[in-house]
Amino acid sequence: MAGQVNPDLGKERENASFNTQKLTNFLYGGAEKVRRRRYIESLAFSDPAYSSDEDPTFMSREEQYSSGLKRAVTMLQRVKELNIAEEDLDTYRSAALQGFGPGIGLHWVAFTPTIVQQATEEQKKKWLKPAQDVSIVGAYAQTEMGHGTFVRGLETTATYDPSTQEFVINSPTLTSTKWWPGGLGKTTNYATVMAQLYTQGKCYGPHNFMVQLRSLEDHQPCPGVTLGDIGPKMEGNGNDNGFARFDHVRIPRENMLMKFARVEPDGTYVQPPSSKLAYSNMVYLRGTFVMSAAYTLATAATIAVRYSCVRRQSEMKPGEPEPQILDYQTQQYKLFPQLAAAYAFWFAAQFMTQQHGTITGSMEKGDMSGLAELHALSAGLKSYTTAVMSGGIDVCRMACGGHGYSHASGLPALFGLGASLCTAEGENTVMMLQTARYLVKCFVQSQGGKTLTGTVAYLSAVQPSPVAGNKNMSDLGTLVAAFQHRAARMVRHAAMQMQNEMQKGKARADAWNSCSVLLIKAAEAHVHSFVVRNFAETVQTVEVDESIRAVLTSLCQLYSLYGITEHAGDFLMDGYLTGGDIDAASSHVSAMLARVRPDAVALVDAFDFHDKTLRSVLGRYDGRVYEHLYEWAKKSPLNKSEVHESYNKYLQPFLKSNRAKL
Numbered sequence: 001m002a003g004q005v006n007p008d009l010g011k012e013r014e015n016a017s018f019n020t021q022k023l024t025n026f027l028y029g030g031a032e033k034v035r036r037r038r039y040i041e042s043l044a045f046s047d048p049a050y051s052s053d054e055d056p057t058f059m060s061r062e063e064q065y066s067s068g069l070k071r072a073v074t075m076l077q078r079v080k081e082l083n084i085a086e087e088d089l090d091t092y093r094s095a096a097l098q099g100f101g102p103g104i105g106l107h108w109v110a111f112t113p114t115i116v117q118q119a120t121e122e123q124k125k126k127w128l129k130p131a132q133d134v135s136i137v138g139a140y141a142q143t144e145m146g147h148g149t150f151v152r153g154l155e156t157t158a159t160y161d162p163s164t165q166e167f168v169i170n171s172p173t174l175t176s177t178k179w180w181p182g183g184l185g186k187t188t189n190y191a192t193v194m195a196q197l198y199t200q201g202k203c204y205g206p207h208n209f210m211v212q213l214r215s216l217e218d219h220q221p222c223p224g225v226t227l228g229d230i231g232p233k234m235e236g237n238g239n240d241n242g243f244a245r246f247d248h249v250r251i252p253r254e255n256m257l258m259k260f261a262r263v264e265p266d267g268t269y270v271q272p273p274s275s276k277l278a279y280s281n282m283v284y285l286r287g288t289f290v291m292s293a294a295y296t297l298a299t300a301a302t303i304a305v306r307y308s309c310v311r312r313q314s315e316m317k318p319g320e321p322e323p324q325i326l327d328y329q330t331q332q333y334k335l336f337p338q339l340a341a342a343y344a345f346w347f348a349a350q351f352m353t354q355q356h357g358t359i360t361g362s363m364e365k366g367d368m369s370g371l372a373e374l375h376a377l378s379a380g381l382k383s384y385t386t387a388v389m390s391g392g393i394d395v396c397r398m399a400c401g402g403h404g405y406s407h408a409s410g411l412p413a414l415f416g417l418g419a420s421l422c423t424a425e426g427e428n429t430v431m432m433l434q435t436a437r438y439l440v441k442c443f444v445q446s447q448g449g450k451t452l453t454g455t456v457a458y459l460s461a462v463q464p465s466p467v468a469g470n471k472n473m474s475d476l477g478t479l480v481a482a483f484q485h486r487a488a489r490m491v492r493h494a495a496m497q498m499q500n501e502m503q504k505g506k507a508r509a510d511a512w513n514s515c516s517v518l519l520i521k522a523a524e525a526h527v528h529s530f531v532v533r534n535f536a537e538t539v540q541t542v543e544v545d546e547s548i549r550a551v552l553t554s555l556c557q558l559y560s561l562y563g564i565t566e567h568a569g570d571f572l573m574d575g576y577l578t579g580g581d582i583d584a585a586s587s588h589v590s591a592m593l594a595r596v597r598p599d600a601v602a603l604v605d606a607f608d609f610h611d612k613t614l615r616s617v618l619g620r621y622d623g624r625v626y627e628h629l630y631e632w633a634k635k636s637p638l639n640k641s642e643v644h645e646s647y648n649k650y651l652q653p654f655l656k657s658n659r660a661k662l
């Protein structure tokens with residue numbers, strides 16, 4: 001990353017109050033992990049096989065698909081040649097793919113994890129190795145044209161035929177066509193297909209089946225299978241999200257993924273320990289989306305903060321040089337809350353990963369007691385973090401003015417990617433309602449005298465009556481308590497409102513629907529409170545330099561105080577905070593913006609994103625924005641010829657004929 005650096009950016013780095021490298025080490029779990037990550041990335045970044053001047057934003061959809069696939073295949077070959085270890089795979093893959101999101105990506109994001117989580121040991125022997133070696137390529141085919149959210153409403157059927165010991169996979173209606181799965185259109189030759197299981201004349205709901213889609217010889221669709229690409233999307237157009245229809249396709253009984261539920265040869269259905277275990281891969285993927293949200297928002301913040309130090313505009317004081325735009329308080333107010341949220345989500349994602357490991361470990365031993373909390377936490381965190389991230393990227397884009405709107409900034413592509421995370425793997429509103437459902441249950445249990453534990457413990461601990469009085473609004477303990485009080489009050493209010501509606505005679509489902517806006521807000525408040533608490537605990541308990549603890553504490557204060565000022569009404573509603581407290585919070589926000597300002601560049605540098613990861617002219621480490629903006633524009637295909645052929649075809653004859661009339 002060495003080279004001539006823009007002097008403004010250089011000064012920012014010299015003036016930071018902490019050692020950037022030490023913060024990077026902390027974020028990634030130690031100096032050795034950082035060294036390893038950089039080494040693995042360098043293997044891809046220095047490899048001429050990944051032609052580094054390729055830019056998907058200048059390509060047609062077909063070129064994006066083709067280049068992405070070529071890159072992915074090179075990557076897979078290199079993984080073998082270089083003997084890349086399992087724990088380094090994600091790092092190597094994303095460094096090699098550099099923004100090309102090929103259809104084959106879902107093979108390791110969703111297809112292979114489904115085998116790991118849903119297949120028996122015997123089935124793993126058959127499919128896991130081919131999947132890991134990529135001698136077969138798979139999609140995760142769940143969503144249909146007519147149903148994505150409502151998995152129980154899926155229409156694809158898998159009907160067991162004991163006479164041949166086969167399942168018959170069928171798409172009975174147009175709306176049952178599988179629609180959206182990544183890689184399904186052109187790339188994959190296998191898929192795990194979610195279908196309604198019928199055996200002995202009874203439907204047992206959605207289950208996963210391994211289905212071969214295309215010939216392993218010539219890649220033609222297998223008999224009875226119709227496949228295609230669903231067309232261009234907002235972003236990710238290198239991915240052939242596809243459709244599939246099945247016309248009574250027969251697969252062996254052993255192709256049902258049977259780790260949890262089973263169908264015996266005679267057609268007897270054997271219940272799983274929990275019917276929701278068929279959804280375990282969704283829980284896992286939602287958990288990974290939390291880190292994606294942190295990472296994506298951190299990327300946008302890095303671009304916008306660096307550019308805001310290079311960009312000079314207007315006059316702050318008459319006659320003085322134009323200031324760096326990051327010196328405007330309004331610019332800080334746009335960007336620093338995004339930066340703080342990226343840190344908050346980073347730590348929340350680390351908690352989520354650890355929690356997922358612990359609870360799935362217990363589930364492997366037969367203890368299902370953590371499943372509901374794991375589902376509620378992963379669904380709520382996925383929803384909250386991706387929504388804030390998506391909005392935050394657009395704030396960063398606008399903060400970069402006109403250049404932010406150009407693909408040169410990298411921000412439009414990042415926004416498109418971020419937006420997909422709000423819908424994929426469970427639409428955000430629907431996911432937040434799942435968290436609300438869990439919270440209402442917990443609230444009712446706590447009313448019945450049960451002491452709650454885990455992430456909802458505070459619901460039974462928080463006092464319903466507010467304790468007004470002077471509060472120190474910069475104290476992290478005070479801020480955590482305020483968020484917990486707000487969440488507990490909102491959960492109680494939504495749950496009581498539901499009870500009232502039911503007491504007035506409404507059916508539970510109607511009461512739920514008429515309270516669902518309240519329920520969403522309550523669940524968001526719960527997740528927000530979790531993120532604040534986790535951030536505060538992280539900065540208070542970790543072993544780091546005092547200078548790092550100080551700057552992280554400021555970020556945590558900013559994240560929390562900004563949340564309070566943005567949602568002031570929630571905190572004022574029952575008098576828990578007063579108008580004076582909110583004023584104090586606003587003043588502290590201003591103070592924190594000023595406190596973070598000198599460290600802003602070091603804080604984004606600490607994310608340690610290589611320029612090839614950022615893919616942004618505005619966010620370059622060296623800050624040499626303008627010369628590279630000019631170079632980037634020159635690559636536009638429209639600049640290949642001085643006079644474009646369309647001029648000769650259309651405009652010139654029109655202009656000529658108009659001139660002839662003069």
Ligand SMILES: CCCCCCCC/C=C\CCC/C=C/C(=O)SCCNC(=O)CCNC(=O)[C@H](O)C(C)(C)COP(=O)(O)OP(=O)(O)OC[C@H]1O[C@@H](n2cnc3c(N)ncnc32)[C@H](O)[C@@H]1OP(=O)(O)O
Pocket residue numbers: 109110140142143148149150151152182276279280282283292295296299371372375420423424425426427430434437438
């Ligand atoms: C810069 C770099 C970053 C780049 C990162 C790139 C990453 C990759 C990018 C893109 C990849 C995209 C991949 C996308 C893949 C997909 O989208 S796959 C399809 C995903 N589909 C969904 O998620 C469907 C969502 N719907 C559902 O999950 C469910 O159907 C439901 C909405 C939760 C169901 O609701 P319903 O109430 O009808 O539920 P029931 O089925 O009746 O359930 C009743 C009880 O079970 C509980 N429940 C539900 N789900 C689960 C679960 N998964 N685990 C545990 N428990 C569950 C539910 O809460 C009920 O509980 P209760 O009765 O006790 O209250």
Ligand SMILES: Cc1cc2nc3c(=O)[nH]c(=O)nc-3n(C[C@H](O)[C@H](O)[C@H](O)COP(=O)(O)OP(=O)(O)OC[C@H]3O[C@@H](n4cnc5c(N)ncnc54)[C@H](O)[C@@H]3O)c2cc1C
Pocket residue numbers: 106110140141142143146147148149150179180181182236241420423424425426427428429430433
């Ligand atoms: C980029 C991308 C990649 C994808 N990849 C895959 C893949 O690999 N495999 C796969 O199987 N699928 C994939 N999907 C599909 C994805 O999982 C679904 O689109 C997603 O789960 C949302 O479902 P839906 O499209 O049915 O939305 P809908 O449920 O139709 O949502 C439309 C609206 O209805 C509302 N709504 C629906 N139900 C409720 C409710 N109960 N209460 C309140 N509001 C409700 C929603 O909040 C939303 O506002 C992908 C989607 C995208 C965008």
